[in-house]
Amino acid sequence: MLCQLSINNFAIVRFLELDFKAGMTTITGETGAGKSIAIDALGLCLGNRSDANTVRPGASKTEISARFTLHDVPQAKRWLEDNDLDNEEDCILRRTINSDGRSRAYINGNPVPVTQLKAIGQLLIGIHGQHAHHAMLKSEHQLTLLDSYANHKLLIDSVQASYQRTKHIENELKQLELAQQERIARKQLLQYQVEELNEFNLGDGEFRDIEQEHKKLANGSELIDSCQASLALLSEHEDHNVESLLNKVIQLADNLQTMDEKLAPVASMLNEGLIQIQESRSEIEDYLSRLELDPEHFAHLEARLSQVMQLARKHHVAPEDLYSHHMALKNELAMLSDDETRLDEIRQELATSQQAYLTHAQKLSQSRQRYAKELDKLVTRSIHELNMPKGKFTIAVNFNPDMSNSLGCDQVEFLVSTNPGQPLQPIAKVASGGELSRIGLGIQVITAKKVATPTLIFDEVDVGISGPTAAVVGRMLRSLGESTQVFCVTHLPQVAGNGHQHMFVNKFNKGGQTETTMKPLDKEQRVNELARLLAGDIITENTLANARELIQ
Template structure:
């Protein structure tokens, strides 16, 4: 239950701190007093979208905070643990709206808005005025059925198989798309494979070409230089080697007298050996020099061809080799598309069988749950003054020419939500066939159907708190009293906070609050005031007679309250 609600600098609310009680908590007040502002603040705590316009003029931020008693709840415990929030049997949900964004907290731990909303959805069902319109739209009817615990396991099992089927269908679409694309490119790829194959590309060929061409290009210069080296070493007059030998002999004689010459002797010996090796290598190299202009021309043509291919494909030689292997694989795939498509189609047929099994199970669960819901709503409507009401949940297969599965000889469309179309039908008068909810139900009848649904769902989901923002739209008089009794009865299962303009509903309150707008200085502010028993009677009377409360209105208010058994 919501134990307390604290609001600060939110719209017309300066600062408000109210304690709620078990059972049926009723809020009343004149139009424009700020009742909907309080609902807006609660919505903000529950993770709904909030605009900076809600910040009270002159304030830095708007604050809304609720203390909610939850008891033991394993789902919430796990959810909070996942988000590093300390679990306790009393949660404080807080939201702050600033000009530069909003912040959310649970038990003073910062959380993102999505987590706040998940927690809020487990604790509070807030019925706003727009929910009536949602009920009139067929697309929301399946959501109502799927909220029942009897449907959830079947829906989860179906979605698992649906996900697998969706993946396979995507694989098939992608494969067929690739087939179409490859068919358009096959001729080009075949030409390119042939061209690159005949080129006999080698990743290291360019480097080898450059090296060989460099030698052939400079063969004459190399020969001349090698000849010059040989001539220096073996000249007819005095050769370099003879000079080094002479130096060596002199150094040997000198080293015997002066040891310091030993070092230079060793260096000359080393030089003699190195120079002799260089001369010998130059002579051998000269013998192997190739003068081959024809070979050079061939190499130049090969280089030109490689340059042409690289320019044409805008790829280096290694990249061309990779591209060649890639398009060759693509062509191989193109040749085997039929086989690959057949494999996937076989898997799709097998998966369709699995999906159908889960879809049929889900369909049956929805039909059964719909039958139970129809019966429960009919009984609830009787308590709300619709004696001869009929309510039908119609669950039909979604026919489609492109359906993934076949049921009873016809193709059925599959979506993430299942393969069903769910619609609500109602008849509120004896002898009339049920018709679509949107076409037959009045505002008052929609209110009663909605209250019936909320009552059933509250018991189904064991929600701790339900909030109703004028669920009594379109009803009055005797019917209002019945609605009030139903809300009071529902409050045995969960705490209810309700805004109403109906005295018959207000009279059923376990605790009554008046919302009023007052002027303080130059500002207008909204207050929420808990009423005593006597004030409760006066407030109910004012709902009957207006600002001027008559004795007869007070008497009628007392009778209403006593009839509703408000005080235990």
């Protein structure tokens, strides 16, 4: 629950430090005194939007902090632990706003983004404003109220997850279908190109082999002449050949080493040279014996080489890259074929996902219908207590798959009959302002009892209510305060008298500046304040007696 609120230089508040207790706290004050100013300040600690106008004139910044105990709020403790912001004891939210409009947020002394203030704030406080009953006229808010009462979060999460998955698949299908015509044209071109290259069937590295073989055969005569001339010089020429001359030199070297051992290496090197020359001669002889100048094979190579060049030009690639280009086109064609298969698969996925969404939405709708009947009875009983003895309230839940969204397929409508004999009609058509206020307040109190929020604030939700009805409202809020901390800003003495404690807001001028303060009232001060609410400026003994009776 909220234990303490500290406000510095906020609007017309110079400084306030307020301690709060459990139960129901009523807040009253003169018109224009700023009864809701503490709630507005607290809203900044809960992540509401801020601007430079919130800073008190003449001050450099606004600073607001709120301290909460978390004894009965396990979900808030878990959130703090998950975000490494746990303080073990209390939770302190703090917000500063500079005069230039810059804002900073803190949780337990740690700087955080404002979104985290909002996230933890939703677990700590629920605020019901004076215009909440107007929002109740909107179908989407009616749905929110029903879901708040039903508290079937797991069902809503399942519907939302299923809806998002369905939308994701729909988007993928849409993109594939939009590109389908372009894909078909590309596929036709690729099929022609791949068939042409498949028919030619160039192998990996084949172009290099063709080019080398063609070059060899194109120079066949010169190869033969050069090989024969080389053999003649090496060994076959009668008078002058390298092998015979080298043999003579080897004989001379052998004689020299007998005369001087230092020349022994020379003889060895010459012998090695002779071996190399003999092996070279053998290689050339072997090559020459296997060299075939087949004109038909040469013509085949020349034709294939010419076709490689032609296809390479056609596909705008280098001849040596034609094979890899062929493989790339085949891969692209396969991928396009896969896309066609993916289209069939994704259509099936979409149908499955849509059916799963409808199944989840139907379960959620069934839960809404069950809790709607329960809420019908509670709200009808509540408005009977609020001086509408013949009123009847019903929630219509209509399942319509054609209006699917992330919250399911339900159209929720609040129907009411305020007088006997009148048919149930949409609440916006038949309820007057006062009736709407009472119905709205009844729903807010009932749903607040169901939602596990430790602190609830009702900001002038009793507008349009008076007399005996106001006393019933006060008792309803006090009953709620027995299990939940309740703050109620009110102008009705019948409501204010039901509080466990009472705070008074006062506005005054000091040094030419307006200030607002808020302070708790003791029993006698409280009697005087209730008397003022009952009678205005002229307070009599009867008025004071009535005030004491309200407190009792």
